[in-house]
Amino acid sequence: MTLTVVNNATCTFCGCVCDDIELHADDVRIVKAKKACVLGTAWFLNHTAERKYPDALIDGKEATLDEAIEVAATYLHEADMPLVYGMSNTTCEAQRECVALADLLGGLLDSHTSL
Amino acid sequence: MGGKVTCTLGEVKNRGDFIIYWGGNPAECHPRHFTKYALMPKSKFLPNGRKDRTVVLVDIRPTKSAKAADIFLQVRPGKDFELITILRAMIKDQKISAEAVAETGVTLEQCTDLVARMKKAKFGCVFFGMGLSMTRGKHMNSAALLTLAAEMNAFTKFVAMPMRGHGNVTGADVVMRWQTGYPFGITFNRGYPRYNPGEFSTVDVLVRGDADAAFIIGADPGATMPQPAIDHLARIPTIVLDPHITHTSKLSRVHITTAVAGISAPGTAYRMDEIPLPLKPALKSPYPTDEEVVRRIKESIAKKPFWMPDGAQMIAAQV
Incomplete structure (x- = not known):
């Protein structure tokens, strides 16, 4: 097991987005988050790279990623008024794809801000 | 920026000598906001750090953040819009009724003191949280506060910034x-x-x-x-x-x-x-x-x- 150190890592837990965190990580988990606050430390230490969940679930049953993507695309395509919602705990790159998805669907697009 | 009068946290860190937190609890929700940006940092313009800053907290109850503030104003729940409107009138020396002030839970002396301090500031910044934007009045409260910050620029540099949470x-x-x-x-x-x-x-x-x-x-x-x-x-x-x-x-x-x-x-x-x-x-x-x-x-x-x-x-x- 190798220990990696990431300097000036970015914490996305709250809106402060602190970018001075020093992360110490082994292969599957972060063991130390220097300079992070209580909330940030909990955020970094509670997420691991373990395979804890199945790749995908369709109607509660385990499925492959490819199947889930096809089923999701079919549901969204068949809908008259599909909604794309959320986009908080994700990257700007994924958010851009979400906007393109809503545009392609002729659907609704909304974020946490409206809550 | 959606038309709001705002700045970056770097400017607050280096220049902000008058900080207002309105309807937020940074001590518990944004723990490093004080030390990294708004209260503690020393800079060319604020060589003594915290000593060069005045910090005001406006909230419906004294939270942990109240301990970090110099002045705590306890506003009656749901009366934020009224208090902001009174402050907007007071900065322009307009007449306000004593009953209107009494309704907000804050005294006229506190309002007068706050307005005097706001005008005396070199660089004022209002951070507003969900206690303002998610209670009675909602986006109208945020709009009123942003207008107050904009209008303050007739007297001194003043900006406003929402305290966003939830990652990105x-x-x-x-x-x-x-x-x-x-x-x-x-x-x-x-x-x-x-x-x-x-x-x-x-x-x-x-x-x-x-x-x-x-x-x-x-x-x-x-x-x-x-x-x-x-x-x-x-x-x-x-x-x-x-x-x-x-x-x-x-x-x-x-x-x-x-x-x-x-x-x-x-x-x-x-x-x-x-x-x-x-x-x-x-x-x-x-x-x-x-x-x-x-x-x-x-x-x-x-x-x-x-x-x-x-x-x-x-x-x-x-x-």
Whole structure:
């Protein structure tokens, strides 16, 4: 097991987005988050790279990623008024794809801000 | 920036000598806001750090943040808009009634003192939280406070900034503004973006039962939304992208596990002052990123017939 150190890592837990965190990580988990606050430390230490969940679930049953993507695309395509919602705990790159998805669907697009 | 009078946190850190927190509890919700940006840092313009700053907290109860403030003003719940309006009148030396002031829970002496201090400041900054923007008056409260900050510029430099939470919500606003011209509550159902919160915002759409499919990413409405909205999500085909099996996953038809942004997925996130920062993941996830999954779903849909039939007439934009 190798220990990696990431300097000036970015914490996305709250809106402060602190970018001075020093992360110490082994292969599957972060063991130390220097300079992070209580909330940030909990955020970094509670997420691991373990395979804890199945790749995908369709109607509660385990499925492959490819199947889930096809089923999701079919549901969204068949809908008259599909909604794309959320986009908080994700990257700007994924958010851009979400906007393109809503545009392609002729659907609704909304974020946490409206809550 | 959506037209608001604001600045970056770097400017607050270096110049902000008068800080107001309104309806927020940074001591517990944004723990490093004080030390990194708003209260403690020493700079060329504030060589003594905290000693050179005056800090005011306006809230409905004394939270942990009150200990860090020099002045605490306890506003009566739901009276923020009234208090802001009184302050807006007072900075212009307009007459105000004693009853109106009494109703807010803050005394006239406190208001007079606050206005004097605001005008004396070299660089004032108001940070406002959900206690202002999510209570009675909602966006009207935020609009009033932003107007107060703008009007203060007749006397001195004054800015306002929302205390955003929830990871990259700021990024969502910025990306939607960049791509569509609007920050949230958007529909593409005429083939071009239209904006109308209340009509196209998620809670309203779900409670009315309008949407007939939902794609949820980086959020857990099953844990946060009103029950009628959750009930509708369970009725329609819901698709969830999340690193965990969430409450929403449990009522969804499709759940796809994805990597965690910033921990095992790279990308960009926006800070509350709309500064983009690169993410530096420390782990390698066995799951794909959100970006990859959304793109693949989009590509799969693009192969299917377009929703608007060939030759269909678009409804022209209404002026």
